[in-house]
Amino acid sequence: xxxxxxxxxxxxxxxxxxxxxxxxxxxxxxxxxxxxxxxxxxxxxxxxxxxxxxxxxxxxxxxxxxxxxxxxxxxxxxxxxxxxxxxxxxxxxxxxxxxxxxxxxxxxxxxx
Amino acid sequence: xxxxxxxxxxxxxxxxxxxxxxxxxxxxxxxxxxxxxxxxxxxxxxxxxxxxxxxxxxxxxxxxxxxxxxxxxxxxxxxxxxxxxxxxxxxxxxxxxxxxxxxxxxxxxxxxxxxxx
Numbered sequence: 208x209x210x211x212x213x214x215x216x217x218x219x220x221x222x223x224x225x226x227x228x229x230x231x232x233x234x235x236x237x238x239x240x241x242x243x244x245x246x247x248x249x250x251x252x253x254x255x256x257x258x259x260x261x262x263x264x265x266x267x268x269x270x271x272x273x274x275x276x277x278x279x280x281x282x283x284x285x286x287x288x289x290x291x292x293x294x295x296x297x298x299x300x301x302x303x304x305x306x307x308x309x310x311x312x313x314x315x316x317x318x319x
Numbered sequence: 320x321x322x323x324x325x326x327x328x329x330x331x332x333x334x335x336x337x338x339x340x341x342x343x344x345x346x347x348x349x350x351x352x353x354x355x356x357x358x359x360x361x362x363x364x365x366x367x368x369x370x371x372x373x374x375x376x377x378x379x380x381x382x383x384x385x386x387x388x389x390x391x392x393x394x395x396x397x398x399x400x401x402x403x404x405x406x407x408x409x410x411x412x413x414x415x416x417x418x419x420x421x422x423x424x425x426x427x428x429x430x431x432x433x434x435x436x
Contacts, residue, residue, distance in 0.1 A: 241424075248430075249427075249429060249430075250323075250410050250412070250427025250428055250429055250430050251362070251410070251412075251425075251427045252427065253424035253425065253426070256424070294362075306352075306364055306367065306375070307352075307364065307425060308364070309361055309362035309363075310361070311361060312361075
């Protein structure tokens with residue numbers, strides 16, 4: 208699976224949009240971009256995933272550049288509960304399993 | 320839905336003792352994963368099962384670690400003998416098989432915090 212690069216930490220004001228970047232310059236055509244987050248003392252939580260089109264769900268939006276070498280996770284109105292480590296993962300989906308390889312992630316601190 | 324259930328939530332044991340961690344996946348999920356998380360190494364996949372069969376155990380650190388899945392609703396991760404460097408948070412996750420090329424999301428349990436003294 209392609210390697211990802213994320214900033215180690217970011218701050219965001221409560222109520223503002225949080226934009227978390229991820230570089231995956233070696234991504235292959237059949238690799239998907241997944242985002243998970245881990246709130247302190249909890250297990251990781253799935254947020255969203257996409258291939259090349261932008262995606263949106265009730266939690267966030269995922270913007271993938273046209274060349275697919277980078278993406279941005281957007282939390283439109285960050286709350287204090289969104290303080291967590293956010294992981295960007297690139298993986299190939301196949302019938303043999305859907306393994307995840309977690310990197311260092313971005314520690315997002317939402318401040319009042 | 321109760322989600323993925325893990326027990327115990329905390330375990331403190333002495334070096335050399337056997338430790339057994341337990342996991343109940345979400346009903347109907349056919350994939351089960353065991354991860355370990357430490358400050359130094361982050362989240363690492365140890366092993367995963369598909370339909371109760373171990374598929375990839377290349378992440379298991381050494382022979383002291385073993386995992387079983389006797390049925391679709393139960394899995395164990397055993398460490399024998401335990402060592403201080405095994406201290407970590409161990410997560411179990413489950414998912415459905417891929418419905419499409421993108422696969423499925425994984426649902427994680429709350430984890431077991433293991434301390435080996």
